[in-house]
Amino acid sequence: MTKDTDHLGRPIVVVTGMGVLTSLGQGQADNWTALTNGVSGIRRITRFPIEGLRTTIAGTVDFVSVPEPSAPAQSQRLAELVIEEALAESGIGRVGDFPGPLFLALPPVEMEWTQRFALAAASGANENVTYADLIRAAGGGGFESYYRRFLFGSVGENLAATFGTKGSPVATSTACASGGTAIQLGVEAIRRGETDAALVVGTDSSVNPESLVRFSLLSALSTRNDPPSSASRPFSKDREGFVMAEGAGALVLESLSSARARGAVVLGVVEGCGEVADGFHRTRSSPDGKPVIACMRAALADAGLAPDAVGYINAHGTGTPENDKMEWVGVSAVFGDRAGSIPMSSNKSMIGHSLTAAGAVEAIFSVLTIRHGLLPPTINYDIPDPALPVDCVPNVARAASVKHAISNSFGFGGQNVCVVLGAAQ
Amino acid sequence: MAHDRDALITGIGLVSCLGSGADAHWDALNAFAPVLDTDTFSPLAVHPLAPLALDTQIPKRGDQRQMEAWQRIGVFAAGQALDSAGVKGNTELLSRMGMIVAAGGGERDYAVDAAILSGYPKAENPGAYLNEHLLGDLRPTLFLAQLSNLLAGNISVVHGVIGSSRTFMGEEASGADAVRIACARIAAGQSDIILVGGSYNAQRPDVLVHYEMGGLLRRSPFDPVWARQESGGGMMLGSVGCFLVIESRSHAAARGVSAYGHIASIKTDRCGRAPGQATANARAQFAAMQAHVDPAGAAVISGASGVAAPTVEEGEFLASLGLPVRATATALGHSLEPSFPASLALAAMAVKRGSLFPPLEASEREMTAPLTQALVTSWGHWRGESLALVTAA
Incomplete structure (x- = not known):
């Protein structure tokens, strides 16, 4: 019989339900099919006039609509849809009665x-x-x-009321690392023994003129508007920025003992989390990569794993010149000689950068990667960057058996989170 | 009974209309006179931030320029808390110090907004007009002053707190949950020392717009939180920055520092606010810590916002406890995210001194007995109920 506790005697935290929605579609099945077939969800923006904008493309979710559109209203709706999928898969609790707290990664809320x-x-x-x-x-x-x-608390409150999560809902924002932070908050609560289960959600539906322009003004976005599917090109020499996207991911986290007791199917294990902030600059990472390196090492130490155990890296891989370079610096320091031979692909090449949701969405894709033994590719990898000798699973999915994967999330404000995901035993 | 993993408050940074620093607040509360700006946003009144010697906590002018007011308030208060705990500049310690910040969002460029609002209706092609002016007129770095997590980001840059960095959003509850999770992390050994708090700039037209839409702002003239309820209640917002250094007892002992107080218990919850639901939450929270409450030496530091329904209901709940009460929003104004940390700071200051400050209004009772502990409430103006117990360290 396997143990219910990890290498430090803490409850093992497992995933028993997942829901995902991106520009590629709704639900695990559709997303996984598209993702492993190298389909891009990036398209021309039709939601608002694009005249005069430098970037006119995004990974918008246009198939979900709400009565009075706004980022919080749309983000809430996406969250509801992915939570419903995750709860159905997990079979935990009863309708409107989830037996644990809600940790929500939510974009900052502001009147529009x-x-x-x-x-x-x-x-x-x-x-x-x-x-x-x-x-x-x-x-x-x-x-x-x-x-x-436009209260910061309203999305979390509404989700808590609808799904009957317990206690005060926690909405977190650590910029593009938010989804990873929400997972970490859930893992820690279960490890502390406060709860047997936690509902973790990352959601972001904030493609609107001002949000787009704000990123544009920081020269963070790709302006390769034609064709839209070619714009997100992580690790490619001619990458020039990320593509804003929408999406949501929900995970039911549970202690292994609780999952076992109710006979739930374990989809994957959240083996460890690492987090290190960077005080170098508000938007740029320390040039030496120290915080990113320390973050990945902290996650591996938390998981009780040596770098050798990692078989796949779900990269933050935004496709900005600086991010991909810095991520490679970090990965090569942590994994040494193996760095260039560990497959490391970027889901963002296809779904774009779902910002607040990215950490949750990509953790879900990492679990699916392990479960299916199939690595999603990095599409648009046309011109290798000699400075980044990475095995990014170029353009075509690849079969591989993976026992342990890491998923990186980095954000403005010096936010770095790394989550270690493992195969169900 | 003292335990190694007790969560102690070993540093306080606090700025508000009453002044800068814990001592200034204590003095002001002991000779209370309301500080209000009734002119700038007339007929609305706000409690304006006291002038800050920014250079003392944010020495680089470049850093000051990169921030908007809400961030400067918070980074200043954070620096003060680190000073107060004796850890400022201690690179080794700060590199493993955690941080949980409760934050809303940042200021807008009011001139740009006004110009767009004026020009948009007359524009031949409104969509193109909006794009053109956002792209042409917004300062690129303003985004970094607006993002919720960039208060934490600036604290990392200016003060070097980098062990962890998490930002919680959600008005009053986010401040309480930040403290609750910090204490839980310390109790479980997930962290030894954490910087927790937030900031709020009330002197912002956009936040006044927001709460006016909710019909929640009190008009001047000033009256205190409880007295206000006789004429409909409402919030008077206040600019506040508050950070606390929360540390395990063993870590504080190893550093040889004394603490302001011990957060003996903290609970947070939510409800839909049907009449009586918030009271039920509060009663359950109180029951969970009642064994540690010493009625003879306890008082309540209330975070009541002034908004009628929750304030009246909280008042009734507190009356049932029979303890002296002080509503901090009377003195500081209501400050949403940092409101709970600020109330906790005042509670810890009072517990350390062993006395409660005088009543802030006629309905608050004098307390002559020595103060040994304080209950701290935070009922959000809309959602969220929180209760903490601060005892002597």
């Missing part, structure tokens, strides 16, 4: 232009609209639904 324009119109100001006019209009009543929608 639609609402500002509505307030400005209601203010009756003719020539020069100021914030004083907006405050006056806001006080005139009729905007309570905006107030509630």
Whole structure:
């Protein structure tokens, strides 16, 4: 009989349910088929006018709609859909009664232009609209639904109420590492013995003009607009930026003993998590890669694994010149001579960068990679970058038996998270 | 009974309308007079931040320029907390120090927004107009002042706290959950020392727009949180930065530092706020820590926001406890994310001194007996109920 505790005597944390939704489609099955066939979900933006924008493409999720669109409303809807899938697979709890807390990776919430324009119109100001006019209009009543929608707590509250998670819902933002942070919070809660199960969700549906422009102004986005499918090119010499995308992923995390007791199917094991912040700069990583290296090493140590045990790296792989270079610096330091021979592919080449959701979405794809023994490719790998001698599983999926994989997530603000995922025993 | 993994508060950084630092707050609370700005956003009033000597905590002007006010407030308070705990500049310790920040989002460029709002309705092609002006007029670095996790990011850059960095969002509850999870991590040995807190800039038209849409802001003239309930209640927002250094007893002992207080228990929960539900949560939370409560030496530091329904219900719950109460929003203004950490800071200061500060309004009871512990409440203005017990270290 296998043990229920890990190398440090902590409860082993397993995944018993997953739900995923990306620009490639809804659900594990459709996503996995597309992902392993090298399909790109990147498309021309049709949600809003693109005139004058440098980047006119994104991995939008256009097949889900909500009555009054906004990033929090859409993000909430995507979260609901992936949670439903994960709960159905896991079979845990009862409808509306999940036996544990919610850890939610959520994009920062802010009133958007639609609402500002509505307030400005209601203010009756003719020539020069100021914030004083907006405050006056806001006080005139009729905007309570905006107030509630744009509270930072409302998505988590609504999800907690709908799915009956226990305790105060925790919404976290660590930029593009948020999904990894949410997983880490869930793992830690189970290891502390606070709960037998945790619902972990990453969701992001914030492709709107201002979000796109903000990244554009930082020169972070690919402007290779034609064809859209060619824009996300991690590790390729001619990579020039990431592609914004939408998506969501939900994982039911559970202690192995709890999963075993209720006869649940174990999909994978969350063997370890590592996290190290970087104080070098607000958007750039330390040039020596120290924080990224320390983060991966911390994750492996947490998992009780030597670097030799890792058979696949689910790269952060955004396709920005700097990220991919820095990630390679980190990987080559941690894995030494093996670095270039460990397959390391980027899901973002196909789904784009789902930002807040990416860590959760890509952890799910990592579990599927292990389960299916099939490595999703890095598409658009046309011109190898001699500075990055990485085996990125170029363009075509590859069969491989993987026992342990790591999934990296790095974000603005010096955020670095690495999650170690292992095969179900 | 003292335990190695007890979570102690060993550092406090606190800035608000009352001043800068724990001692300044203690003095101000012992001679309380409300500090309000009734002009800038008239007819709304806010509790404005006291002037800060920014250079003392954020020495590089380049760093100051890279931040907006909410970040400067937070990074300043974080530095003060690190100073207070005696760990500022201790690279070895800071490199393994954890951090949990409760944050909303950052300021906007109000001039750019106003220009777009004015021009958009008249534009021939409104969509193209919006794109053109966002792309042309927004400062590229403003994004970094707006992202919720960039308060934590700036603390890493300016103060070198890099062991871990997590940002929680969700108004009042995020501040309480940040403290709860920090304490849980310490109790479980997942961390030895963690910087926890947040900041809030109330002097921002966009947040006033937000809470005005909710119909939740109190008009001047000023009246205190409980007295306000006789005329409909409401929030008066306050700019606050508060960070706490929370540390295991054994780690603090090894460093030879004294603590402000011991977070003996902390609970957080949610409900849909049907009448009585929040009270039920609070009663369950109180029951869980009641064995450690010393009624003769305890008082309540309440985070009541002033918003009518939850404040009235909390008032009734607190009356049932029969303890002296102080509502911190009367003095600091309500500050959403850092509101709970700030109340916890005031509680720890009072416990360390062994006395409660005087009533902030007529309905609050004088306490003459020595203070040995404090209960700290935070009922969010919309959601979230939290309760902590601070005892002597």
